[in-house]
Amino acid sequence: MRVKSPLEVYRFLPQINCAECGETTCMAFAARLIDRSKKLEDCPPLLKDEFKSKYLELARLLAPEIREIVIGTGEHAKKVGGDDVLYRHQLTFFNPPLLAYDVEDTLDDKALVERVKKIHDFKKFYVGRFLKLNGVAVRAISGDRTKFAAAVKKVAETTPLPIILCSLDPAILRAGVEAVKDRKPLIYAANETNWKEVAALALEFNLPVVLFSENLDTLKSLAVSFAEMGIKEIVLDPGTYPAGKKLRESFQRFLNLRRAGIKEGQKDVALPLMAVPMTAWFVENDPVNASYWETVLASVFIVRYADIMILHSLEPYALLPELHLRDTIYTDPRTPVKVNPGVFEVGAPTKDSPVIVTTNFALTYYTVESDLSSNKVNCYLAAVDTDGIGVEAAVAGGQLTAAKIKDTFSKAGFDFKEKTSHSTLIIPGLAARLQGDAEDATGLKVKVGPPDSGRIPGWLEKNWPPK
Amino acid sequence: MAAKKIKLSELGEMFKGLDVEALEGVKIEGDIEIDLGGAGLSPQVAQALGHETTQIAAHLINIARILGYPADKVLGIGGAPGIPAQAGRPVLRELIPAKFQANRFEDWKSQIQEVTIGATSADGGTRKSTVTLGGERALPFYPDAPMPHRPHITMDVFDMPIGMAKAVKSHYEDIINSPAEWAKKVVRDFGADMVTIHLISTDPNIKNTSARDAAKTVEDVLQAVDVPIVIGGSGNPEKDPEVLEAAAKAAAGERCLLASASLNLDYARIAKAANEFNHVVLSWTQLEINAQKELNRKLMKQCNVKRENIVMDPTTAALGYGLDYAYTNMERIRLAGLTGDQELSFPMSSGTTNAWGAREAWMTSSPIKEDSDWGAREYRGPIWEIVTGLTLALAGNDLFMMMHPGAVAVLREITQTLFGSIESEAIDISGWTARGIKP
């Protein structure tokens, strides 16, 4: 982004404070553009003809440093790239890396479909949503065009996820492209030898393409040449070595490319980057070691600047940390993630159902809520307004108190006499020290649950209904 | 909208002032108009304005080519068949040459303090080896400046049996009742650089063992191993000062790391014990950069702890349970240290073992029915510890307090690889697209 302050942006806005954008003033809207929580298109007056030149100029000024490109179509289409900063605290990172898992074109139909479904279906609940994998990379092991095309076609039939076509043989790539051209696959890859044919393919079908070279002069030369030919959707793969000094050099190439792109504004290389942690499988023979090492490589490049990755292991012990780390690095550090406070129903509570207290930190709330609902516990769940702080920190910091608990129920109009037969509250194990105070403040019976909400169902079996 | 036309002579005018040496020898004669289509300057040309020499030249040559100007002949570029031209797009016969250069553009101003833990007989201790942390002049593993010391690992030893995840416990069952044997095992079998003895039995809510007992345990551990050690209290703010004082005295001259001084206990007592018996202080705060500054300042100004005797623990939260806070907190602290903040330019330590608190590390299966199968938990725990540690290693952490031997081995391998001390056989990655993996 070329502009830093709302004032610079304001100059280009209509300045009529009509509030159609949902902000009260154009200046407020300018601030939203700077923090990237609103888009130019949210200001209808700006889209009128008279403002065209200002609109275009602003679009240029606001464009992210790293080009944003799209792979795939429909609701599963994924944007990659689009970052403006080197460190997440400086703003936030945008567009979490696309994690694609490989499929070999030599698999028989059954095995292929099974693997693709596994990729498509894997999910892990976290903070109110599911963490998921988001791409399939088809690799041309067979060396056979027809076989590759058939495998690609089968993959496309099995999943709507974005597809990456992997081969260095342009004829094979072409066969793959023809099989799924309407799905906007990503082509992997053009290199020093095949670039003319691959460029022709990308141009003919208007597809995004990866350029590969571990020599950064060559990589830049490819990027400049492809840009010159009119190809805009470009991803750079500077090579991911799985071990030794070469891995260190790979890491440093990612750093230098991204720093050149963001800090120096070197537009030719300000492009999304691809890492290939699956090269781990070429140095580790044992599948557990290989999965571990692949996850390690993935972690390094999630933290330092990869926008797309190709991986192999579908072991849950590899996928869970990969998905969580991606989420860790890409959550917006500016907003404490919280839910609205209040008293909510989980399942279909009756007068005999438990009433459970937790905080409004999203991680806490959703963890508790899903532990309860997925175990079919019917109950009332109260989210106390702790400013989005978890149980233990909120007890330590004074945001979770007996008075706050009482407040939550009275604000929600929750009358224990009318709604329950037991006048009992359950508080988190980590908030045990509030028990006495809470009894005094609310006049209710207060029971202390287990420290981890995953244990509530088991705990209820022994402790509910209250004696 | 009318297509904007510019003349080649104007192009020359636009590039004036840039150092376009590579254009020498190309003389553009006549005034040919180039159709740039659309409004304003085409992005290519606009971009080219900001480019380096070779590229501007290449660009001009291409423009010249489109116009039929015999640039190839002038420059002696070969006439290999190119790809079919797109409408209005140049035919490229050769790649446009380019040089990539990333400048050393970050504003690293100051060096992280070097801190040595452990003392050999030459320095009044009895350790065979010492560990030096810090000294960085850039973020870890960056090419900008050599990183003088690799990250190190200290393994946890407890002064009484404690609850542990099953995957961890299986490695320690044989020695769980003897801190000395436990310490020997982690050094001998698991290659720990250092040992952390946690004196948790001193907690009044646990066993309330005395400070004298604790001092004895520390002596036993110092006898058992010859690597530097970390001395950890129980975390009880009332009891820790007394326990750490006694332990510091028992380990006089050994330059142990005393864990920890924090704002919620009498840090001055711990600082004083460190000064008096030649130890290093671990300055521990809870995920708050300003609190970290404040405590470091107090240790230096109020308690006269020397810079070379401070290591920081800004708190480690597990992957999925606040690692985002821990990561960014550490990265900000390290960036501040490297860019001149003298109150934050100390090496950092992480309680990486905290990763085992994440339910993904220890629960048999997901409590959430809709989740995909979590698989065997014995493989989930160690990788949780590894990824938590590795993420912080990239943020700038220098010392890792860890538990699982497998996690220790992998974290060591990756941090030393990025550090540059691990060789590997030559492998060819370029053909990964076509290389099968055995199922």
Ligand code: B12
């Ligand atoms: C992330 C974190 C922070 C973040 C908080 C982010 C946030 N939005 O909450 C920040 C950086 C802001 C923070 C600040 C502080 N923190 Co803090 N923080 C942590 C950390 C690392 C993780 C906490 C977490 O997110 N856990 C995950 C969530 C999901 O857990 P949870 O809310 O407890 O919910 C679980 C259970 O409680 C239970 N549960 C929840 N509801 C219910 C309901 C029922 C009925 C039942 C039965 C169970 C149940 O199940 C849930 C899932 O397991 C912990 C250390 C650690 N590794 O645990 C320290 C920790 C909680 N923090 C601590 C402290 C002291 C603080 C500060 C006071 C530090 C300071 N001096 O400034 C401040 C207070 C800030 C405030 N209150 O305003 C201490 C608390 C010590 C104590 N026991 O008193 C801890 C334990 C660190 C430590 N070892 O010292 N912290």
Ligand code: SF4
């Ligand atoms: S919609 Fe546009 S013109 Fe209206 S207030 Fe928002 S920014 Fe200003």
